Amino acid sequence: MKRLLVIALFGVQACLSQEASDACPAANGFFADAVQCDRYYECRENEIEDKLCPDGLVFSDKNSKLERCDFPFNVDCGDRPELQDPQPSTNCPRKNGYFPHRDPSVCDQFFFCSDGQFNLITCSPGLVFDAKTGTCAWPGEANRVGCSGKDVNKFTCPEPLPNDGGVVNPNPLYADPEDCQHFYVCINNVEPRRNGCPLGYVFNDDTKQCDDPANVPECKDFYGEVEEK
Numbered sequence: 337m338k339r340l341l342v343i344a345l346f347g348v349q350a351c352l353s354q355e356a357s358d359a360c361p362a363a364n365g366f367f368a369d370a371v372q373c374d375r376y377y378e379c380r381e382n383e384i385e386d387k388l389c390p391d392g393l394v395f396s397d398k399n400s401k402l403e404r405c406d407f408p409f410n411v412d413c414g415d416r417p418e419l420q421d422p423q424p425s426t427n428c429p430r431k432n433g434y435f436p437h438r439d440p441s442v443c444d445q446f447f448f449c450s451d452g453q454f455n456l457i458t459c460s461p462g463l464v465f466d467a468k469t470g471t472c473a474w475p476g477e478a479n480r481v482g483c484s485g486k487d488v489n490k491f492t493c494p495e496p497l498p499n500d501g502g503v504v505n506p507n508p509l510y511a512d513p514e515d516c517q518h519f520y521v522c523i524n525n526v527e528p529r530r531n532g533c534p535l536g537y538v539f540n541d542d543t544k545q546c547d548d549p550a551n552v553p554e555c556k557d558f559y560g561e562v563e564e565k
Contacts, residue, residue: 392432516555
């Protein structure tokens with residue numbers, strides 16, 4: 337009877353060991369779950385442990401030797417679309433990540449959340465937050481509703497005119513009517529991107545170059561006006 341019990345126990349142990357081995361693609365390493373992007377497994381000598389990334393992060397399966405959870409825009413989840421239930425807090429839809437401002441009309445600000453604590457970050461002038469990359473980008477690249485270059489800059493690219501040779505400049509420059517130091521590049525004659533001259537210079541709309549204020553009559557006193565303000 338004892339012999340039969342020993343054989344039975346050995347059989348169960350062998351079966352469990354085989355199941356663990358089958359579950360691990362390799363004896364050691366870190367491996368992605370088949371359907372849930374923030375879930376993964378650690379295998380140690382074919383012993384498997386179920387793990388979960390912090391809320392808002394997903395598992396990067398680029399290197400099975402590294403245990404790495406990263407932001408979603410850095411990882412291709414592919415056919416692993418599922419995620420754990422969110423753990424929201426003030427301004428943070430999830431505990432970790434980069435998230436748009438709650439007001440959709442605020443294009444140039446976003447929240448960086450770390451363990452449920454948020455920081456409000458403002459993009460450089462002319463840029464908007466792009467949730468696809470977690471960075472600030474040109475409005476045309478971010479492609480957000482209500483956050484186009486026209487919406488952000490309050491500037492509309494004029495109808496393009498051909499030069500003497502009948503050629504239309506695809507990316508013409510125009511002076512910023514509100515600020516002598518700055519100008520707009522109209523990408524494909526549609527999207528205005530605001531750029532600036534170095535400090536001490538102004539944009540010359542005749543030459544389409546940055547110039548000394550003395551050479552641009554309407555801007556000759558610009559820096560004096562700025563200092564007075």
